[in-house]
Amino acid sequence: MAEMVCAKCDGTGWVLGELEGISGVTRCDCVLVERKDRIERTSNIPPLYQSASFENFLLPKEKDNPVANRNLGSVMMRAKSYAREYPLSDKPGLLFIGEPGTGKTHLAVAALRSLIERGFEGLFFDYQNLLDRIRTSYDPASGTSDKEAYRSALDAEILLLDDLGAHRTTDWVEDTVTSIITHRCNNRKALIATTNLPDPDAAVVSGDRGNTSPGGRDLRRTLGEGIGMRARSRLFEMCHVIRVSGVEDFRIKKARLF
Ligand SMILES: Nc1ncnc2c1ncn2[C@@H]1O[C@H](COP(=O)(O)OP(=O)(O)OP(=O)(O)O)[C@@H](O)[C@H]1O
Ligand SMILES: [Mg+2]
Numbered sequence: 001m002a003e004m005v006c007a008k009c010d011g012t013g014w015v016l017g018e019l020e021g022i023s024g025v026t027r028c029d030c031v032l033v034e035r036k037d038r039i040e041r042t043s044n045i046p047p048l049y050q051s052a053s054f055e056n057f058l059l060p061k062e063k064d065n066p067v068a069n070r071n072l073g074s075v076m077m078r079a080k081s082y083a084r085e086y087p088l089s090d091k092p093g094l095l096f097i098g099e100p101g102t103g104k105t106h107l108a109v110a111a112l113r114s115l116i117e118r119g120f121e122g123l124f125f126d127y128q129n130l131l132d133r134i135r136t137s138y139d140p141a142s143g144t145s146d147k148e149a150y151r152s153a154l155d156a157e158i159l160l161l162d163d164l165g166a167h168r169t170t171d172w173v174e175d176t177v178t179s180i181i182t183h184r185c186n187n188r189k190a191l192i193a194t195t196n197l198p199d200p201d202a203a204v205v206s207g208d209r210g211n212t213s214p215g216g217r218d219l220r221r222t223l224g225e226g227i228g229m230r231a232r233s234r235l236f237e238m239c240h241v242i243r244v245s246g247v248e249d250f251r252i253k254k255a256r257l258f
């Protein structure tokens with residue numbers, strides 16, 4: 001089948017234009033659209049989240065649950081302004097901390113997709129899968145895509161690391177995640193991460209008082225235990241920490257309704 005040739009630039013990628021009264025050639029829109037499409041295709045976003053956006057993120061009704069409405073509304077606003085202001089804000093990353101099914105991955109992907117829409121390059125990795133691929137890559141018989149996984153986690157302009165800490169912690173896991181986060185932190189490269197693991201400082205940093213009872217201690221494995229204290233410390237340095245609290249599990253809510 002014959003390829004469609006852009007009518008505006010005749011397939012050259014350049015058009016004659018005028019900038020501040022001076023004529024010259026500029027990039028045709030088709031080049032920018034093609035670039036965005038290519039980045040979106042290679043961004044590794046899983047099919048379930050391929051159309052996740054801020055527009056299709058629903059807030060609980062205020063009359064049903066005012067706390068959830070307010071909390072989730074502010075979480076979404078912070079994610080949106082990060083995606084709008086990037087790369088100008090003080091910290092190059094975002095870290096969502098919260099219970100399962102509260103929309104962390106949805107919002108992380110929405111932010112990533114809106115950055116791709118703005119022309120940045122973004123790459124999605126599931127934490128477990130990334131570690132498995134890096135481990136496999138030590139095997140001489142492994143394929144090139146596994147070998148490239150570690151390199152692209154270091155180099156990607158914007159990296160989305162989903163479900164941080166969801167892996168049995170070993171020295172190797174801790175060293176590997178620390179090296180990725182340290183490299184990205186030192187080079188001020190954007191990292192958008194999500195995690196279920198609680199952190200005692202997340203509520204303080206993100207400015208919400210949380211929902212734990214006064215003096216009550218969370219006995220689950222913490223973020224520091226999951227990825228190591230060095231990686232955790234750098235996450236706080238490089239990311240806006242967003243705690244998603246007081247929100248119902250969307251998967252369960254949906255299952256109840258249908
Ligand atoms: N507020 C919302 N509006 C619309 N869809 C939502 C909302 N919250 C969650 N979802 C959808 O529900 C599913 C679960 O959400 P998501 O995967 O973002 O949760 P999560 O916080 O990442 O959970 P986990 O910690 O288990 O990974 C997804 O399909 C997501 O698109
Ligand atoms: Mg998730």
Ligand SMILES: [Zn+2]
Nearest residue numbers: 006009028030
């Ligand atoms: Zn064109």
